[in-house]
Amino acid sequence: AQTVTQxxxxxxxxxxxxxxxxxxxxxxxxxxxxxxxxxxxSRQMILVIRQEAYKQQNATENRFSVNFxxxxxSFSLKISDSQLGDAAxxxxxxxxxxxGATNKLxxxxxxLLAVQP
Amino acid sequence: xxxxxxxxxxLFRKEGQNVTLSCEQNLNHDAMYWYRQDPGQGLRLIxxxxxxxxxxxxxxxxxxxxxxxxxESFPLTVTSAQKNPTAFYxxxxxxxxxxxxxxxxxxxxxxxxxxx
Numbered sequence: 096a097q098t099v100t101q102x103x104x105x106x107x108x109x110x111x112x113x114x115x116x117x118x119x120x121x122x123x124x125x126x127x128x129x130x131x132x133x134x135x136x137s138r139q140m141i142l143v144i145r146q147e148a149y150k151q152q153n154a155t156e157n158r159f160s161v162n163f164x165x166x167x168x169s170f171s172l173k174i175s176d177s178q179l180g181d182a183a184x185x186x187x188x189x190x191x192x193x194x195g196a197t198n199k200l201x202x203x204x205x206x207l208l209a210v211q212p
Numbered sequence: 213x214x215x216x217x218x219x220x221x222x223l224f225r226k227e228g229q230n231v232t233l234s235c236e237q238n239l240n241h242d243a244m245y246w247y248r249q250d251p252g253q254g255l256r257l258i259x260x261x262x263x264x265x266x267x268x269x270x271x272x273x274x275x276x277x278x279x280x281x282x283x284e285s286f287p288l289t290v291t292s293a294q295k296n297p298t299a300f301y302x303x304x305x306x307x308x309x310x311x312x313x314x315x316x317x318x319x320x321x322x323x324x325x326x327x328x
Contacts, residue, residue, distance in 0.1 A: 104252075130316045138300060140319035186254060190316060197243045197262045198306065199270075200317060202254035 097122050099189050101203035108177045109211050115162075116172045116206045118187030124148075128190040129163070129170045130200070135183040143185070146170065174208075182210040214239045218303050218320035224328050225290065225297065233288045233323045235303035242307065244286040245317065248272060249300040258301075261286055290325060298327050 098121045108114035120129070131143040146154045146163050154161050158178075162171045174181055187203040216237045225231045237244065243262055247255040257270030261280040275294025280286055286305075290297045301324075304317035 099254075128316070132316075138322045138324075140302065140304075140317075142316055145316060188316070193260065193268075197245075197260050197268075199245075199257055199260070200255070200304075202256075204252055204254045 097124075097189060097191055097201050099187050099201050099203035101187055101206050103206045104204070105207045105209070107209045107211060108174070110177055110179060112177055113173060113175045114177055114208065116174075116185050116187075116208070118170045118172070118203055120168050120170065120187070120189045122168065122189065122191075124191065129161075130188045130190065131159070131161070131170075131172045132186045132188060132202075133181075133183045134186065134205075135180075140186075144172065177210050179210050179212060182208055184208070216303055216305060216318055216320035218301075218323050220323060221321070223323055223325045225325060226328060228292045230289055230291050231325065233290070233301055233303075233325070235286045235288065235320060236284055237286075237303075237305045237318075237320075238284060239305055239318060240283070241305035241318070242283070243305060244280070245304045245306075246270075246276070246278065246286070246288045247302045247304065249302060249322075255302065258288065297325055300324050 100119045127148045129146045133141045133143045144156045144159050158175045160173045184205045186205045188200045192198045219234045245260045246258040249255045259278045261267035277289045302322045303320040306317050
């Protein structure tokens, strides 16, 4: 069964510092996609970054980067120069096809990130 | 701007009542989804739809029903058979056949349902 595990329910970081959120997943597929979503207090789900499993290069988006270790099935998110606006719940997710035009995002349980001024 | 609109933002249901949550998208996406979010459990798939007049059960479909009469609309009905409906409900959409599936979903802003 495909599962996504986020072992850190809560994390805290000082403003301007760097923090890493952990995520592991379980799959037998060789080609798949991984995502990090951010959910601020507004509850809107916002895509932070995505990674294609067939790409060895780690994805980066401005201050956000991932450390994708395919063999270890690990997909951690690094936030550099943390800002107060980064405070949110972060979800790691794995995309699997359901057939036809649809696919399914399997989510981890989330990590609540607090940013201290 | 394209996006997904969910309404209402807050909804209160009495015991034994059915309620319908609205989800409308103007992204021209083929696939639409309903997820339920509970504290400490992440998001779980309720129903999904690939095309008009077609939909499939997700992981926790019991007590819910959907329809897909128009490409833009995918309403979710929470029936009285759903024993624990208090939760946050998120609607999402994604591009369909012939386009990359790698971009994940676009989400609505959600509906908070509370049983009173």
